[in-house]
Amino acid sequence: MEKGTKFRIIKGIGLAALVAALVQTGRPSLAQQQPADSTETKQDVIRVETNEVMIDVVARDKKGRPVRDLRPGEIEVYEDGVKQNVTAFQLIEADSAVASSSEAKSESTVAGGTVREAPRPLNSLRQIKLVTLVFDTLGVESRRLAQQGALDFIKTQLPPNTYVAVFKVGNRLHVLQQFTNDRKFLEKAVERATTASHPQSEDLSDKIRKSLEELRQMGAAVGAAGSFAPPGTPGLVSSGAIKSGPPIMSGDGSVAMEKPDPVRLKLIEVTLNALRFTEDTQRASQGMSSMFSLLSLIRAQGDLAGRKTVIYFAEGIQVPPSLNELFRTTISEANRAGVSVYGVDARGLDSARTMRSSRDMLVAAVNASKSQLEKGSDVALSREEVMSTDTAESSLRKNEQGALEDLSISTGGFLTANTNDLRKGMGRIGSDLGSYYALSYTPQAQTYDGRFRQLTVKLSRPGINVQTRTGYFAVPPTAGAPLLPYEMPMLAAFNRHAPGKDFEYHVAALRFGASTNGVRHQLLMEVPLKNFTFTPDAPKKIYRAQFSLMALVKDKDGRAVQRLSENFPLEGPLEKLETSKNRNVFFTRSVTLPPGRYTLETIAFDRATGKGSVRRQELVVAPVN
Incomplete structure (x- = not known):
């Protein structure tokens, strides 16, 4: 629990x-x-409006090198074992932010229909790649390693049109840097995320949030014309520093941007929605799991096209059975929103500690079970005794690192772990940002039945490894806290x-x-x-x-x-x-x-x-x- x-x-x-x-x-x-x-x-079944599913795919050869010449006829998508009709297929590369095909729209005929290769140039929102650096609660050594890895990523792995934000998970989600491509501000935010206390992070986050809310309100009033910044805001960044790209922060957390263009305003909405979603979700479940923060960051990016990546620095994820639905929903929402999670186990080579927690949980389960057998039938059971088998099952769920790996692989990312040198992992993430395929299809199954729909991508070309998503829950989209699968039959009963x-x-x-x-x-x-x-x-x-x-x-x-x-x-x-x-x-x-x-x-x-x-x-x- x-x-x-x-x-x-x-x-x-x-x-x-x-x-x-x-x-x-x-x-x-x-x-x-x-x-x-x-x-x-009879059980209520909600009919789906036609929804296009978009997924991104990273293809590599046996040596780990990106494959950039796949054609539509070589790829197949299956949902619950049923082949789907792929309607769009496109290679996105960092150096041009365009597809590898010609400027004119082209079509390729494959089994089951015609696939269009999208015309170019892409719109500005589609060209943007978002990277969210998230720092969970970390020990001293883990903070040092996480800082090292994040700074290396910022210095060496920012492809063109890539914007990065920095968040920290405490008693709630804290924003320490709005989306920007300014390395100086990102480096400062990473240092704060790995050295500042939770009260300091909370105070800075509140200042940033207030500034973003002011900018959003002014953007709605002013429209897309003119320059503006909140009047009297201290420490504003000079307009010359932000003539292009989303708003950035000054040292004290204040925000400025030259023009409230749609891209910048949309990224403000992403950050504000993430903070609001966290509050809504935690209020609904009254839980303090880090997954609430991850889920909120993921959902806030759902309306944006383009490559969306979360790099999550943590010491694993604890997923007891009582949180399994939330864990699976986080994976589902990431796949529906097109967000890939790349977990980084910041414990480095401390593999002994990875298993120690699992061992302690098993011991606790054995002791609780033994206590139950020694008690009489008229003695009230403690929660630990009622959940003793639950505890044993939880301890055997691989361990916290295994859950972090599940989250990463299931959303199209990968786990970096068991190393004190994160440069190789950061380099692979940068490579994934630099070259990937975007494809879409309309699901043949058109009902919101709450089931998990398994996704499989197959290539006809041999020797190619595919990195993509595993599936999603068929639940209706909601504006506030996400709808969890177990809530579906209860909402039907209310109707x-x-x-x-x-x-x-x-x-x-x-x-x-x-x-x-x-x-x-x-x-x-x-x-x-x-x-x-x-x-x-x-x-x-x-x-x-x-x-x-x-x-x-x-x-x-x-x-x-x-x-x-x-x-x-x-x-x-x-x-x-x-x-x-x-x-x-x-x-x-x-x-x-x-x-x-x-x-x-x-x-x-x-x-x-x-x-x-x-x-x-x-x-x-x-x-x-």
């Missing part, structure tokens, strides 16, 4: 007792629950004409203090675990259960203003199956709402049977006196 998630399995304590404990500082503001009627409907009532649970909302954004509320769900399906696995002597909970807050017009959810994969020793069934799970989330009338919709959903119970009730947020 990610840090910060409120998840408890308790025996003998009801929702009323929990509310009583909290009501000292808050009062219930929830009207009486409406009765829920049981209905049975039924009458609430379902497959089993009982309780909901409450507590009103707390007011802020400038509205009134803070704590939403609570208490669900008996006996409602869900527990599947025994006799050979392994364990049980499994998987269920999901969601709360939707809708305004008076029926628009969802908050979507809060969590998926719960449970495992435990078979001897404790009946004991576990008698527990309740509590799901709590904090939301801030402006005064008004809302509808609170909640659902408890059993993933094994597809059954779920929906509750709808009125939530009134009174004005603050």
Whole structure:
């Protein structure tokens, strides 16, 4: 379970007792629950509007050299084993930012249709390549190695039309440098990312964000004419330093740009959306995983064409089963947005530490399992004991480095690890930026069914290695926090004409203090675990259960203003199956709402049977006196 998630399995304590404990500082503001009627409907399937899928492919020969002469007839794309009709195919090279074919549009006939090789020149947004340097929380030696690798990339691996931004992951996502191709500013940002404290990074990020918001507002007002900069902004970069390219930062984090042209304004939107998406996603899940920051950076770049790369300096990624859906969604969103992640394990040659965490988790799982066997049936289980098998499974998920490699390879990148010299890895990333193929197709499958669609690219020419993406989830695009696959059936249940009532649970909302954004509320769900399906696995002597909970807050017009959810994969020793069934799970989330009338919709959903119970009730947020 990610840090910060409120998840408890308790025996003998009801929702009323929990509310009583909290009501000292808050009062219930929830009207009486409406009765829920049981209905049975077929599973909802959402029809897709025709969406073009764009993927980039890096081709290399057996010696690792880029292959630049592939023709459309030599490449095939499969989705879930079904061959797709490739509609566009193009070689993009850094020195010209154009395709290798002639200036005039040409066509090549392949099996299944005609492939067009896109005409040139490309528009300015298509020509731009974006690189995002992301620094996770790192130890002292890891920071040194990451700084060394990033500075080497900036000095030697910036192809033409490539713009780089620098972000740092702390308690939230921090921007330390807006997209620019000015090496001096990038080097300074990398030094800050690897030496500054989290409070210092947060302060600088807030300054940059404020400046970007001012520029965005002025750009909308001024349009594409004239020069501007926020009046009174200290330390502005001279206009001569930025006559071309996106806005850059001065030493104190202020921003300036000569003209609010569409490209620069779009890159401002990318950064601001990344920061906003992080807040939305973390609020929805109340987790502190680094994947929320990665996911937000990826989604913010989805509207841009061109090559988009994230170089992620980390000490691996921890992916326990409770975060597996988020991990797979991050891969899916990267592939839908056309973003390639290149992981860099900044621990270098410290391979012993890579396995130490996995070993410690296995020991903890063994101890928790032993403790369960020694306890009586009437003693409440701790969360660690309920999740002991879950812990063992997590420890065997290769290790943190393996998860980082999964993320990289699945999004068309690769992992650089187990070395104290990152220059070779940075050179390969620069090569990938310099030469790649862009192709597109319209999927034959035209439904949003929440399934993962596996992508495979095949070449008829022998001896060529292909580096590309592995697939994506077929879920509808959303403007805010991304839609997770387990949320699909719950949203379908909300769309039924009458609430379902497959089993009982309780909901409450507590009103707390007011802020400038509205009134803070704590939403609570208490669900008996006996409602869900527990599947025994006799050979392994364990049980499994998987269920999901969601709360939707809708305004008076029926628009969802908050979507809060969590998926719960449970495992435990078979001897404790009946004991576990008698527990309740509590799901709590904090939301801030402006005064008004809302509808609170909640659902408890059993993933094994597809059954779920929906509750709808009125939530009134009174004005603050």
